Amino acid sequence: MPDLRDLYQELILEHSKAPRNYRELTTPDRKAEGYNPLCGDRFTVYLKMQGDSIQDIGFQGSGCAISKASASMMTQTLKGKTQTEAQEFFERFHKVVTGQAASTNGHQELGKLAVFSGVSEFPMRVKCATLAWHTLQAALEGKQDAVSTE
Amino acid sequence: MSSVAKLPWDTKKPTLHEAAGFDVERVRADFPILQQKAHGHKLVYLDNAATSQKPKAMIDAIVHYYEHENANIHRGVHYLSEIATEEYENARKVVQEFLHAAHPSEIIFVRSTTEAINLVAQTYGRTHVGAGDEVLITAMEHHSNIVPWQLLCEEKGAKLQIAPINDKGELLLDEFEKLLRPGTKIVSLGHLSNALGTINPLAQIVRLAHAHGVPVLVDGAQAAPRLPLNVRELDCDFYAFSGHKAYGPTGIGILYGKLALLEKMPPYQGGGDMISSVTFEKTLYNKVPHKFEAGTPDMSGAVGLRAAIEYLNGLGMENIEKHEHELLAYATGKVSAIPGVRLIGTAKEKAGVLSFVMDGVHPHDIGTILDQDGIAIRTGHHCAQPLMDRFGVDATARASFGLYNTKEEIDALVQGIQKVQEVFA
Numbered sequence: 085m086p087d088l089r090d091l092y093q094e095l096i097l098e099h100s101k102a103p104r105n106y107r108e109l110t111t112p113d114r115k116a117e118g119y120n121p122l123c124g125d126r127f128t129v130y131l132k133m134q135g136d137s138i139q140d141i142g143f144q145g146s147g148c149a150i151s152k153a154s155a156s157m158m159t160q161t162l163k164g165k166t167q168t169e170a171q172e173f174f175e176r177f178h179k180v181v182t183g184q185a186a187s188t189n190g191h192q193e194l195g196k197l198a199v200f201s202g203v204s205e206f207p208m209r210v211k212c213a214t215l216a217w218h219t220l221q222a223a224l225e226g227k228q229d230a231v232s233t234e
Numbered sequence: 235m236s237s238v239a240k241l242p243w244d245t246k247k248p249t250l251h252e253a254a255g256f257d258v259e260r261v262r263a264d265f266p267i268l269q270q271k272a273h274g275h276k277l278v279y280l281d282n283a284a285t286s287q288k289p290k291a292m293i294d295a296i297v298h299y300y301e302h303e304n305a306n307i308h309r310g311v312h313y314l315s316e317i318a319t320e321e322y323e324n325a326r327k328v329v330q331e332f333l334h335a336a337h338p339s340e341i342i343f344v345r346s347t348t349e350a351i352n353l354v355a356q357t358y359g360r361t362h363v364g365a366g367d368e369v370l371i372t373a374m375e376h377h378s379n380i381v382p383w384q385l386l387c388e389e390k391g392a393k394l395q396i397a398p399i400n401d402k403g404e405l406l407l408d409e410f411e412k413l414l415r416p417g418t419k420i421v422s423l424g425h426l427s428n429a430l431g432t433i434n435p436l437a438q439i440v441r442l443a444h445a446h447g448v449p450v451l452v453d454g455a456q457a458a459p460r461l462p463l464n465v466r467e468l469d470c471d472f473y474a475f476s477g478h479k480a481y482g483p484t485g486i487g488i489l490y491g492k493l494a495l496l497e498k499m500p501p502y503q504g505g506g507d508m509i510s511s512v513t514f515e516k517t518l519y520n521k522v523p524h525k526f527e528a529g530t531p532d533m534s535g536a537v538g539l540r541a542a543i544e545y546l547n548g549l550g551m552e553n554i555e556k557h558e559h560e561l562l563a564y565a566t567g568k569v570s571a572i573p574g575v576r577l578i579g580t581a582k583e584k585a586g587v588l589s590f591v592m593d594g595v596h597p598h599d600i601g602t603i604l605d606q607d608g609i610a611i612r613t614g615h616h617c618a619q620p621l622m623d624r625f626g627v628d629a630t631a632r633a634s635f636g637l638y639n640t641k642e643e644i645d646a647l648v649q650g651i652q653k654v655q656e657v658f659a
């Protein structure tokens with residue numbers, strides 16, 4: 085049986101209560117809005133680029149503890165990373181939250197983001213964990229329409 | 235109401251459970267699904283406003299239909315076709331009695347509440363609503379009682395008017411009346427709000443609307459399983475409900491309409507059964523209700539709905555109403571006493587639904603934590619986003635009660651909410 089403590093890890097709760105980089109960037113190069121119609125979670129991700137690198141990143145919006153903590157930790161992880169690195173992080177993150185990461189290897193490469201591995205026991209919550217990442221992807225690709233998890 | 239003629243079923247019959255009182259443990263034994271566990275805990279099903287669980291008698295009726303009675307209706311001269319047709323038409327009569335309608339022909343089998351509302355919007359609506367006209371709904375409607383009217387208004391260049399509510403979630407009758415204007419062509423509103431639990435004062439609303447010559451459609455999706463109904467007393471023009479929320483099967487719903495209105499309305503869909511003769515030049519439509527039932531209908535669904543209604547009749551709608559009223563009062567007291575919890579929807583007249591939000595915890599997280607203890611509630615916007623906006627929330631957590639719920643289950647809900655607070659402490 086899945087354990088709630090695996091989902092609501094200390095670090096996740098802490099980030100959900102005090103999200104990092106929770107701000108609108110004044111002159112973003114890119115931004116995108118993401119929406120989960122099932123639960124009403126809604127985030128905007130802002131990016132300031134320097135060449136191919138994410139120089140600054142912020143987000144705003146509302147959602148559950150999982151989606152908010154995921155957005156917060158995503159922004160911490162990706163500051164200074166290139167687009168390709170960001171994409172690789174997302175792929176690894178996605179594997180971990182959907183329970184497809186083969187070994188602890190994937191977890192190690194994710195660093196702190198590995199605390200989201202408990203999400204894989206709660207399939208209904210995978211979309212919460214990945215909403216900010218999908219939104220980031222849309223921002224990087226310069227998509228104008230709001231992305232939706234449905 | 236004195237003008238309402240007495241029909242045989244208007245005299246109250248004693249019900250199965252009346253003498254013994256409402257015995258909830260005996261009732262629970264009628265529902266096979268309630269005997270199972272969820273995540274290793276006793277299942278506490280508090281998501282009845284989304285869909286209800288099914289009594290064994292209803293499930294058995296559908297099995298019996300397929301094992302012994304199945305054939306296409308209104309089409310064959312053979313033995314089975316005759317039985318199936320009779321079963322289907324008998325189901326119509328049972329629904330008529332349930333709603334206290336005057337004629338079986340006023341009962342149209344549809345797929346759901348959603349389809350019933352779309353039917354009226356696309357038939358009555360399209361013939362009566364024109365450019366510059368208005369359709370009046372309220373601020374507490376389900377999306378299925380908003381979007382069909384938006385589609386109609388968009389097509390016709392008409393305007394959708396929204397009657398406002400107060401902070402408790404009660405309709406402002408004065409404002410409602412002011413919105414009944416010469417261009418108002420139809421009023422459509424819910425009997426019982428799925429997101430707030432508010433019961434609207436229908437008789438009064440219908441009187442006001444009729445005084446302005448405006449017909450009223452009632453979305454009874456949440457009321458049908460919870461309140462005794464009498465469409466003639468309410469004097470509403472249309473009444474819609476879904477089988478699956480009233481302990482019946484999915485895929486079947488009911489549209490009640492006054493015969494005089496139904497007869498004048500154009501058909502909804504074209505096909506078999508809804509015609510009396512077809513040539514390539516001209517088609518004559520069948521009589522009401524068949525005019526609105528194109529194609530092979532959900533025959534087993536009708537049989538199942540009949541069994542569900544007979545089950546409800548056996549318990550007595552008054553007893554069900556009373557039982558759920560006690561549950562709601564108990565739950566309201568317990569849940570509102572928890573610090574940091576705020577109820578959304580505190581109307582004086584309420585039934586079946588307890589919506590709430592918690593400081594610092596998103597409803598989705600409440601739902602997941604309760605689920606781990608086997609407690610099923612709904613979290614989200616409850617298909618009523620404009621209503622969520624009205625209360626300034628993205629979502630709520632909603633416990634909704636059914637005839638088989640108990641006070642112990644509400645105690646479990648309260649403990650679950652306290653656990654949520656511990657996790658987020």
Ligand SMILES: Cc1ncc(COP(=O)(O)O)c(C=O)c1O
Nearest residue numbers: 346347348376378428453455476
């Ligand atoms: C008040 C109300 N109206 C309409 C509906 C739509 O019912 P259905 O989905 O069965 O058509 C619902 C169900 O969610 C409801 O609660």
